[in-house]
Amino acid sequence: MSPPSAPRPNDGAESPSSSDEHTEAAGGLSLDSTQLDRYSRHIIMDEVGPDGQARLLNADVLIVGAGGLGSPVIQYLAAAGVGTIGIVDDDVVERSNLQRQVVHRDEDVGNSKVESAAQFITNLNPDSTVMTYQNRIDKQSIRDIVPGYDIVVDASDNFPTRYLLNDFCRLQGIPIAHGAIYKFEGQVTTLVPDGPCYRCLFPEAPEPGTVPDCAATGVLGVLPGTVGCLQATEVIKIILDTGDPLTGKLGFYDALEASFEHISYQSDPTCPVCGETPIQSIETVEYAEGCGVSEWTSMSFFDLLCSISVGFLI
Numbered sequence: 565m566s567p568p569s570a571p572r573p574n575d576g577a578e579s580p581s582s583s584d585e586h587t588e589a590a591g592g593l594s595l596d597s598t599q600l601d602r603y604s605r606h607i608i609m610d611e612v613g614p615d616g617q618a619r620l621l622n623a624d625v626l627i628v629g630a631g632g633l634g635s636p637v638i639q640y641l642a643a644a645g646v647g648t649i650g651i652v653d654d655d656v657v658e659r660s661n662l663q664r665q666v667v668h669r670d671e672d673v674g675n676s677k678v679e680s681a682a683q684f685i686t687n688l689n690p691d692s693t694v695m696t697y698q699n700r701i702d703k704q705s706i707r708d709i710v711p712g713y714d715i716v717v718d719a720s721d722n723f724p725t726r727y728l729l730n731d732f733c734r735l736q737g738i739p740i741a742h743g744a745i746y747k748f749e750g751q752v753t754t755l756v757p758d759g760p761c762y763r764c765l766f767p768e769a770p771e772p773g774t775v776p777d778c779a780a781t782g783v784l785g786v787l788p789g790t791v792g793c794l795q796a797t798e799v800i801k802i803i804l805d806t807g808d809p810l811t812g813k814l815g816f817y818d819a820l821e822a823s824f825e826h827i828s829y830q831s832d833p834t835c836p837v838c839g840e841t842p843i844q845s846i847e848t849v850e851y852a853e854g855c856g857v858s859e860w861t862s863m864s865f866f867d868l869l870c871s872i873s874v875g876f877l878i
């Protein structure tokens with residue numbers, strides 16, 4: 565699968581290296597000497613190897629949000645050689661972003677986040693093709709942007725986007741690496757087509773205005789770095805088809821306690837999206853506007869325990 569006009573590395577048109585040294589990998593992709601050097605610490609691993617690196621170079625990943633969570637995802641997926649990285653964000657860089665949104669620089673203040681993020685990738689790895697979308701995700705734009713991507717990273721900052729991504733990607737059979745942050749706490753889970761969805765975990769969004777705004781509560785700048793790295797790891801595991809994804813499990817990170825916990829959750833047969841009588845289209849769903857949240861994304865652990873009725877595995 566490939567988004568429109570996304571060129572592939574080493575598709576025969578041009579090689580970034582003048583050397584004749586090449587290694588054939590899966591799918592007929594040829595790694596040149598520059599790539600063999602760049603990705604040598606991947607290629608030497610049995611779990612990755614040249615075939616795994618070729619998978620990464622052939623992968624198309626869409627990152628929704630170029631903020632605190634999106635920044636480390638962008639950094640590590642580009643460094644890993646993900647072939648096409650799509651970035652969706654309609655915001656411009658503000659100075660208050662720079663404490664945690666580390667792909668943007670002081671000189672980018674006032675510029676669009678997607679362009680700033682794209683420049684970061686271009687500077688880091690010429691193997692990664694960047695697709696930028698200066699949009700909000702809504703019912704129309706999601707149809708235009710998401711199909712064709714292999715994996716979506718939910719690094720968004722609001723509930724309508726989160727539920728819309730969940731519903732649309734489920735209908736399209738596209739996995740999601742989900743992350744969320746709040747002050748010192750983070751969550752991560754992986755939603756795959758044959759596993760429980762986000763609505764199985766949180767059936768409905770909280771009422772608008774009932775969730776604190778990051779701008780009011782603050783967030784530890786390094787926290788989205790930790791959570792975003794976990795999301796990027798999940799993406800790479802899916803691409804490589806190795807390890808156990810966080811499917812049916814919500815990983816919970818408490819930075820103050822330096823603790824990681826897991827809560828298990830299951831598919832809900834009454835889920836309107838993945839249950840026994842699922843929706844057929846996002847058209848029938850109302851996605852409330854104006855949740856008024858900014859980079860909030862998670863309940864406190866106590867609230868979470870109180871809100872989930874499925875079994876726990878902590």
Ligand SMILES: [Zn+2]
Pocket residue numbers: 760761762763764765831832835836837838839
């Ligand atoms: Zn569900």
